[in-house]
Amino acid sequence: MLELKSVSKRFGGIVATDDVTLDVRRGEVHALIGPNGAGKTTLIGQISGNLGSDRGAIVFEGTDITHAAQHERVRAGLARSYQITSLFKRFTVLDNLALAVQARSGSSFSFWRPASAEALLFDEARAIAGEIGLAGRETAVAMTLAHGEQRALEVGLALATHPRLVLLDEPMAGMGPEESESMIALLGRIRARITVLLVEHDMDAVFRLADRISVLVSGRVIASGAPAAIRAHPEVRKAYLGEDANA
């Protein structure tokens, strides 16, 4: 579904991603793990299109999207969420979601008709609010939400674009155990219809959700395979899992 072919990105003298080749298959949850600074977020940026790539090619559903603008990739069904929550903070939950619905339904070069008259936008937004566990919170302003709720809305914004592949950058960042559980449950529900590339530090969540795992260290993929194989991979144990794997 998604193929990265020798993709690289440098920032000045720093190599953030180095010759990354990766494929994400339709229907799977593919986890991308690696220590801090391994280049995971840079790679998400390159795939989603808000960072350009210096070398290599990105192919999504058979189309080369290496040079496509981010909004074109979103329209093609490739959306992302952010590790650092990025919402329309002064808008309500419902308005946040309705905007994302609007982005993929019809033209937004409509200057006269009130958008609030479009029941469809808000019906869909309400349905998504329910799915991400924010039913009853629709009229709350995004910046007033609790951290866990903001993280749910963060993922909800990506889901509202109706992606076929969603790139989730540490959806559980900063969450308590209970919030993590509901996020894992949400990802469990969406995996039936959306392919997921998941960057996550919570190893428990990764091993519960992932069909396959790729390990990124210093910008390079050092291993890629089924969870059991990754767990046993000596280089992975040494470079990343460390004590976690011995425990």
Place this chain on the structure above:
Amino acid sequence: MRRAAPWVVLALALAFPLAMQAEHQTYYLSFASRIFVYALAATSLNLILGYGGMISFGHAAFVGTGAYVSSILLSEGVASAWIGWPAAIAASALAALAIGAVSLRTRGAYFIMITLAFAQMMFFLVNSMKAYGGDEGLSLRERASVGLGLDLGSDVAFYYTALAALAAGLYGLHRLAHSRFGRVIQAIRENEERAEAIGFPVYRHKLACFVIAGAAGGLAGALLASHGKYVNPNVLHWTHSGTLMVMVILGGVARLWGGVIGAAALLGLEDLIANHRVEWLAAMLPNYQQHASLGVGTVLLAIVLFAPQGIAGMFARRKHA
């Protein structure tokens, strides 16, 4: 109450000329017309600056383009406003398209500086147009004519024309702010990166917004030139852009009535200081009336410090409290 307020204001504005006594009519109607025209210009700037979050420091370029295009047509014998004003709007929209297409590739301080630079380029261009007065400006024999039995030369007719243009501009902004497009523009202001990440072509939306604001600014410019029967290059000067920005900030950024309130407050204050001598103040500062901008600056400072949402925001908060 809130819904009724605009209609009350409109009714008062419609009745205003009737309430004027003949002897004061010319002065006050002309002054009110000037406020309406500036209110339209400030409202058009508020669309990009307030709603769109694009801090343009070159809005005078579009007001000035409209003023000059309509004035040049008038001086060449094209008297009809139905030609002159659409031409002014079109020329300003085109200028906004060209300037916006380049400027909107930058952000933050760079955007402020590049819009300023473009406006100054146009200022010097107009300065060098010797055929149309150069730095001395261009005097018009008469105002544009609209036909329909109206003589814009009369202060009453011009007053109502300016009022109609402002009302149309405000209604247009109101509709736009709540439309799909308006919601995207405000979302881009809130979080540009995320707007792109949920699938909006951000640049195209910003450019469209910039062009609409430029076009409306062009109409204000055409009205401004007709109002004073005179135009000079200072209409494009960066300080004129600054005046419009002050109006928006004073009145209320991203508030429907912000441009109107700001224009009325700033022009009213200037007029008050210049034409109404306050004796006790004059006793302390004999020449204070020649330094009106100092007083205006003080008020602006107070607004920014104590009412950062502008005058319109001050009222909005009190209503909710």
